[in-house]
Amino acid sequence: xxxxxxxxxxxxxxNYQQTDELFDEILNDSHLSATWQRYHLMGDVMRGDTSxxxxxxxxxxxxxxxxxxxxxxxxxxxxxxxDKLKAKVVQFAKPxxxxxxxxxxxxxxxxxxxxxSADNDVLLPETQVVKTMPFGGVAExxxxxxxxxxxxxxxxxFIEQQRRFQALLSDHHQQVxxxxxxxxxxxxxxxxxxxxx
Amino acid sequence: MKLISSLLLLVTIxxxxxxxxxxxxxxxxxRLAQSLxxxxxxxxxxxVKNNQAEPYHWFHGVDESGNELEILSLLNGxxxxxxxxxxxxxxxxxxxxxxxxxSQQIAGPIPAVLREGVTxxxxxxxxxxxxxxxxxxxxxxxxxIVSKDVYRYGHWLxxxxxxxxxxxxxxxxxxxxxxxQIQFTHLDITDDLSESLMQLQQTALPAVIEIPDGYxxxxxxxxxxxLPEGFTRLNANRHRMSSTKKPVEFMLFNDGLVDVSVYxxxxxxxxxxxxxxxxxxxxxxxQVINGFEVSVVGKIPAKTAKAIADxxxxxxxxxx
Numbered sequence: 001x002x003x004x005x006x007x008x009x010x011x012x013x014x015n016y017q018q019t020d021e022l023f024d025e026i027l028n029d030s031h032l033s034a035t036w037q038r039y040h041l042m043g044d045v046m047r048g049d050t051s052x053x054x055x056x057x058x059x060x061x062x063x064x065x066x067x068x069x070x071x072x073x074x075x076x077x078x079x080x081x082x083d084k085l086k087a088k089v090v091q092f093a094k095p096x097x098x099x100x101x102x103x104x105x106x107x108x109x110x111x112x113x114x115x116x117s118a119d120n121d122v123l124l125p126e127t128q129v130v131k132t133m134p135f136g137g138v139a140e141x142x143x144x145x146x147x148x149x150x151x152x153x154x155x156x157x158f159i160e161q162q163r164r165f166q167a168l169l170s171d172h173h174q175q176v177x178x179x180x181x182x183x184x185x186x187x188x189x190x191x192x193x194x195x196x197x
Numbered sequence: 198m199k200l201i202s203s204l205l206l207l208v209t210i211x212x213x214x215x216x217x218x219x220x221x222x223x224x225x226x227x228r229l230a231q232s233l234x235x236x237x238x239x240x241x242x243x244x245v246k247n248n249q250a251e252p253y254h255w256f257h258g259v260d261e262s263g264n265e266l267e268i269l270s271l272l273n274g275x276x277x278x279x280x281x282x283x284x285x286x287x288x289x290x291x292x293x294x295x296x297x298x299x300s301q302q303i304a305g306p307i308p309a310v311l312r313e314g315v316t317x318x319x320x321x322x323x324x325x326x327x328x329x330x331x332x333x334x335x336x337x338x339x340x341x342i343v344s345k346d347v348y349r350y351g352h353w354l355x356x357x358x359x360x361x362x363x364x365x366x367x368x369x370x371x372x373x374x375x376x377x378q379i380q381f382t383h384l385d386i387t388d389d390l391s392e393s394l395m396q397l398q399q400t401a402l403p404a405v406i407e408i409p410d411g412y413x414x415x416x417x418x419x420x421x422x423x424l425p426e427g428f429t430r431l432n433a434n435r436h437r438m439s440s441t442k443k444p445v446e447f448m449l450f451n452d453g454l455v456d457v458s459v460y461x462x463x464x465x466x467x468x469x470x471x472x473x474x475x476x477x478x479x480x481x482x483x484q485v486i487n488g489f490e491v492s493v494v495g496k497i498p499a500k501t502a503k504a505i506a507d508x509x510x511x512x513x514x515x516x517x
Contacts, residue, residue, distance in 0.1 A: 014329065015336055047327055047339055048353075048373045165474050165481045167440045170292070172458040172481075172494040174439050177288060177304040178408065179432045179449050179456075 013039045222324035222340050226315045228361035233312035239391045242381040244306050246477025258390040266394045269305050279303050287402045295403040310453050318453045321345055321427035332364040333381050348425035348501040360386055368478040377477035417446045419461040423508035427452040457495030464490040473499050
């Protein structure tokens with residue numbers, strides 16, 4: 001393999017020259033294709049575009065996985081009758097299904113809130129991104145004899161904290177908007193002063 | 198063994214590249230500033246943070262008399278528009294009636310310093326040209342604005358090789374983890390003003406609000422004793438928080454690229470442990486010590502925010 005060919009690959013990767021012959025040559029030569037892949041990987045690593053896990057040979061893994069896939073030889077069962085029956089059962093069962101989903105969704109919301117408030121005491125790692133939430137739709141506990149006051153006060157504290165953060169964030173944005181005025185008006189005054197001199 | 202040697206090779210290549218192209222980074226940023234000020238462009242971008250995407254439209258142009266026109270609007274949720282005619286900027290937001298301020302900068306997701314030129318940042322940041330890649334279907338140059346100390350995030354900019362326009366912007370911490378990204382999704386550069394800007398020319402902007410003299414240079418009872426190098430104070434005032442109406446002592450600092458707000462106010466609580474959340478790259482940190490609440494907000498690492506909050510001290514001064 002001559003040095004020249006590698007140089008060609010390098011220049012194609014860098015967008016310096018791109019001709020059909022060069023592409024054909026790279027595509028038809030497995031050694032050059034591998035070089036092409038490596039050059040791109042180097043570029044990605046240098047720019048920091050790679051994910052944490054670099055799977056070096058994805059395409060061949062996929063190819064072999066497809067090759068290993070069993071072929072299904074058995075004929076499809078003819079189950080028209082079952083389908084008809086099923087359709088009726090589904091129609092009948094649908095409303096219950098929706099109820100069940102709604103109930104489980106409510107469960108999730110309550111869980112979610114409790115989960116959040118439980119997590120609160122832990123100082124979050126720097127990289128963890130926490131979204132501040134609007135508090136229109138916080139789920140209330142449904143049960144009549146729900147008496148865990150500590151939990152509700154915890155929740156209150158959580159809501160209070162989120163409000164505080166939200167207020168700080170929006171005030172910060174507003175002050176930045178108003179302060180860009182000051183910077184500019186002073187620079188304009190400076191300019192005026194300079195021109196007066 | 199093979200892996201190690203190839204890694205070594207990569208490291209040597211990347212360092213030599215950085216050294217070679219170091220001088221080239223600043224011309225790229227100057228070209229960006231030039232493009233942002235002079236081109237007629239109509240573009241869309243998406244701010245990606247907290248697993249959420251905020252889409253924006255952004256128009257910019259220069260009319261016959263050389264005045265700049267600019268529109269920036271958020272496309273999702275309640276209307277948030279920023280309009281600019283030369284040195285008047287109007288904010289149209291759901292929280293407040295529309296108002297204007299006299300400024301040449303739009304306070305938005307894209308740092309204003311990029312259009313002002315970056316020479317003022319050279320004391321605290323290094324500019325590094327990293328290499329080429331493909332962004333928005335165009336060949337792009339990646340430039341990194343890297344802090345010289347450990348107290349700040351880095352900004353990565355992908356610039357169009359043909360026009361010098363911004364194609365992508367990312368904020369990353371020192372380990373290279375992305376905290377917030379702005380990805381452009383469409384870019385049109387035209388000779389004439391776009392229709393939206395022609396309409397803006399005909400529109401009367403809301404009245405400019407007057408800020409009383411000295412309002413932003415008040416003498417405060419509380420002082421910040423430590424900040425990373427390069428931060429200067431833009432603003433010191435007493436005001437009521439826009440949403441909770443709580444009175445606060447407020448200071449705003451800026452290092453040319455990022456804004457940091459410091460709030461001090463009395464609290465009903467005696468002590469509260471330090472707590473913070475991240476909104477993309479923006480940290481909101483808050484603690485109560487001896488009945489006083491100190492909060493720090495800005496696009497800085499949480500450790501820096503904590504150090505700033507801890508440095509706040511009481512220095513009683515005679516009020517003028």
